[in-house]
Amino acid sequence: MPESSAIRDLGAFVAATTLDDIPPEVRHQARRTLLNFVAGALGAASDPTVAAAARVLGECTGRATVIGRGDRLEPMAASFVNAVASNLLDYDDTHLATVIHPGAPVAPPALALAETRALGGADLVLATALGVEVACRIGLSVSPEHYDRGWHITATCGVFGSAAASARLLGLDAEGVAHAIGIAASASSGLVENLASAAKNVGVGNAARNGLLAARLAAEGYAAAPTALEGRLGWARASGRPMDLEVLTGELGSRWELARNTYKPYPCGIVMHSVVDAGLALRAGLRDPLREVVDVEVAGDALLLARGDRAVTDERDARVSIHHCAAAALLWGAAGVREFGRERVMDAAVRTMRSRVRVALDASQPRGAARMTVRLAGGEVLETTVVHPKGSEAVPLSDAELEAKLRELAAYGGARCEPDAVIEAVWGLERAPSVAPLTALVAGR
Amino acid sequence: MPESSAIRDLGAFVAATTLDDIPPEVRHQARRTLLNFVAGALGAASDPTVAAAARVLGECTGRATVIGRGDRLEPMAASFVNAVASNLLDYDDTHLATVIHPGAPVAPPALALAETRALGGADLVLATALGVEVACRIGLSVSPEHYDRGWHITATCGVFGSAAASARLLGLDAEGVAHAIGIAASASSGLVENLASAAKNVGVGNAARNGLLAARLAAEGYAAAPTALEGRLGWARASGRPMDLEVLTGELGSRWELARNTYKPYPCGIVMHSVVDAGLALRAGLRDPLREVVDVEVAGDALLLARGDRAVTDERDARVSIHHCAAAALLWGAAGVREFGRERVMDAAVRTMRSRVRVALDASQPRGAARMTVRLAGGEVLETTVVHPKGSEAVPLSDAELEAKLRELAAYGGARCEPDAVIEAVWGLERAPSVAPLTALVAGR
Structure with missing residues (x-):
């Protein structure tokens, strides 16, 4: 390998960093990431989509716990199912600068390896921290163009986080971690076009599963090109833009992207959170929303409109629909898992309310912001703008x-x-x- | 789903086509593809790289045969190992218009499903034909830019072939096949930058394994966006250029890309085959090559130079090295698996001969051609140009x-x-x- 390359620099960082090197508040974010991951996986444990994944991967029996289902599978198989589950309800953590949801691809392989190799809880926290850091830094080095081109960055960069976390837990040295990350570059995939379908979850599940495979193969001596990420025919250029290597490795070990991880308060697309907060704020001034509200306008930037302006035919649509987010908040004054579940999404009242929601472009709104204007039957107009929704870095x-x-x-x-x-x-x-007490507690049966 | 979309059109084709719809000579190409696949996997069965893959995937025991190793694994795991094995020696089949090696990603999942679901040999031939066709057509619809950007097209498009073949063997209807292909779009990966490392084989193995997973999840009701391939944020645009939909689906069922599949006579990169043939031709005029040959110039187009102008440190390099291909042919008058094996690649005489090889750009040469000029100690100059090497469509x-x-x-x-x-x-x-007699014959122990 050459003296320095993207995977080599990341490999040295991952192999050398100890828990003591990580500031206490950053370590706490790793634990928050794990808590949020477990929460998401528990919430979707009995969902038919997760049950189907567990059936398909279920031929690979083993010793790694599938959260909430009691199954014990081979670690890659368990990682796939747990990643699908924790991502399914759109209730993830979010690194807002990249819009990566790092917990779903990174935490499952870390948990599966810590469990099956009888490692300690500190190992799990450390590997999660390092995996999240690697995923978010690689994502940041190609943002925002990478996502804008159509790459579902949680999956495409999550695979690097999975590989890094797994390689650390397998005890690989710097070169081994580097190869794991470089092999993962040949397994990076996931599309924005598929976001409203189960294919999205497959991308996230594969990121968890294929990153772990990359690390296990690296442990067996499989190698990658030193320039797998930044080379002329490498990952970054193939997927649309050269990496910013200063962003990738600048202040490595002192600046922590993990410190900026956030946790969704609502189970829907992160850019819709301002819509929810606006709806909840205006709801306070209503007595009978279904009769009072005549018209709702939601204005935001192009990203909000691109992600959220869609007809709702099922709960997957609802989770990325401006219309449903606004309607649910205004109608019920709540936007939790029930309000995004099938029964409430198909409810007649919320359909009516959704039909009153219009979406407008306001390019002056900052990314992530939303202005909601509600016209009432009596002619009154309520309006609010949310720039920093609940759960953002600011709140x-x-x-x-x-x-x-x-x-x-x-x-x-x-x-x-x-x-x-x-x-x-x-x-x-x-x-x-040991992580055994935790896995016993979340096994669910 | 909308009336027509890329995955829908391909899904209808895959679900409806029977063996009788395929001309006999095209079916014969499917059998040749299978024979070549089995040959490659047998040749690499005891290679340490394959042994390592078999160890890592070996936790997923099952009923699908790993060729030449006697292991029986879960179908996705067996597909990974068989795909790695059949691709390892660079002795693949090749669809020259795209440079896809379709056998490695497509045949393993087809064989694993035919074996574990007790299907017939005709099913295996049909699924292989359809999978190769889907992989090559999708590749052709984004060629040559896709490969030129850095995507290892065998892996990135192989996953579609695996998904299509698997979906057919799982008995999915047109919509199910379409979803399988669309899910596979979120699992498409593989990099040219990694071609000289084991990460290449991981990409090919993952194509086989993840395409099968996509089909099994589609069978469980997982869906993809109808526009997963051609949509604004879909696979083709994200990876660098819009699809040519006419190329993708024109004459579907009458024009067969499978008919153009070719089979390598030498275990090295396909663009190096003209170099080998030129060396073999000039070797005939030599008595003691090591003493006679002073200087060798190999001239070809930019692709030949980009792929093959490299220092040789191991047998992986040798398989994509113009220098080794020329030296082996001139020195030994042979270019089989022995000449690309570790012992001969490291041999002192061939090192010397490699050091005499120079590479020159001649943009006037057509793609795949090579001109070799050998200067002898006595001053004599031998020269030959090979445009259509052995194993090409023309020969x-x-x-x-x-x-x-x-x-x-x-x-x-x-x-x-x-x-x-x-x-x-x-x-x-x-x-x-039944395919059981075949799998018993190739199990190897």
Whole structure:
């Protein structure tokens, strides 16, 4: 390998960093990422989509826990199912600068390896931190063009995070980690076009599963080109733009992208969160929304419109629909998993309310912002603009809110589970000599 | 789904086509593709790279045969190992218009499903034909820019062939096949930058394995966007250029890209084959090449130089090295698996001969051609130009030559195997009520 290359620099970082090198508040973000991952997976555990994934991958039996389902599968298979589950309800964590949801691709392989190789909770926290960091830094180095071209960045960059976390837990040296990341470059995939279909979840599941495979093959001596990422015919250029190597590795070990991870308060597309908050704010001034509201205009930038201006035919559409986000918040004053579940999405009242929502372009709105204007039957007009929605970097979810989210999801998913014990186990991971107590608590049966 | 879309049109074709719809000579190409696939996998069965893949995937035990190794794995796992093996020696089949090597990603999942679902040999031939056709047509619709940007087209398009072949063998209807192909779009990956490393084989293995997963998930109701391939944020545009939909689906069912599949006579990069043929031709005029040859110039177009002008440090380099291809042909008058094996690649005489080879750009040469000029110690100059190397569409390998290739590879790989019985079983597949006799013959122990 040459002296320096993108995968070599990342490999050295991943192989050398210890938990003590990571500031306490950044480590806490790794635990929050794990808590949010477990919450999402518990919430979707009984969903038919997850059940189908568990059937298809179920031929690969093994010793890694599938959250909330009691199955024990080979680690790659378990990683796929857990990643699909934790991503399914669109209730992920989000690194807003890249719009990567890093928990779903990174945490499942880390958990599966920590469990099956009898590693400690501190190993799991460290590997999660490093995997998230690698995924987000690679994503940032090609943003925003990468996503804008149609690459579902959670999947395309998640595979690097999975490879890095897995390589660390397999004990690879710097060169081994580098090869794992370089092999993962030949397994990077996922499309924005598929976002409103189950193919999205397959991309995220494959990121978790194929990153782990890359690391295991690297552990067996499989190699990649040193320039797999930044080379002339490498990942970054093939997928649309050269990497910014300064962004990729600048202040590595001192600037932590993981510190900027956020956690969704609503189970829908992250750019729709301002719409939800605007709807909830205006709801406070209404007594009977279905009768009072005549017309709703939601204005935002081109990204909001590109992602969210769609007809709703099922709950997948609802989770990326400006119309449903606005209608649910205005109608019910709530936007949790129930409001994005099939029954409520198909409800007659919310259909009517959705039909009153119009979407308008306002290029002056900053990314992630939304202005909502509601006209009432009596002629009154209510208006609010949300720039920093709840759960954003400016208004982060508190630990208590994250715990409440896990409780909500555990109840929604229906797996047998003591939410408070799960929460305690995750917060205490750095002191846990084994992850077995945690996996037992989330196995669900 | 809309009336017509790329995946829908391909889905209808794959679901509706029967073996009787395919001309006999095209069906014969499907059998040749299978024979070549089996040959390649037998040849690499005992290679350490394949052994490592078999270890990593070996946790997923099942009922699908790993060729030449006796292992029986879950179908996705077996597909990965068989695809890696059949691609490892660079002795593939080649669809020259796209430079896709379709056998490695398509045949393994087809064989694994035919075996584990107790299907007939005719099913295997049909699925292979349809999978190769889908892979090559999708590749052709984005060629040559797709490959030129850095996408290893065998892997990136192979996943579609795997999904199509698998979906057909799973009995999916037109819509199910369409979803399988659309899901595969979110699993398409593989990089030219990684071609000289084992990461290349991982890309090909993943194409086989992830295409099968896409089909199995489609069978469980997983869906993709109808416009997963040609949409604004879909596969083709994300990876660099819009699809030519006329190329994709024009004359579907009457024009067969499979008919243009070719089979390598030498285990090296396809663009190097003219170099080998030129060296073999000039070798005939030499008595003691190592003493006589002073200087060798190989001239070709930019693609030849881009792929083959490299220092040789190991046998992977040798397989994509103009220098080694020229040196081996001139020195030994042969270019088979032995001449590209580790021992001969590291041999002192061939190192010397390689050091005498220079590469020159001659943009007037057509793609795939090479001019070789050899200057001898006595001052004499020998020169030849090869435009259509052996194994190309113009000079196809005969069935007898393909059979000889299988015998050579079976002996090289060292698995217990009766080559003539294997050959007979492949030629007779369309009349075989089961593929079990074939898998028993190639299991190797």
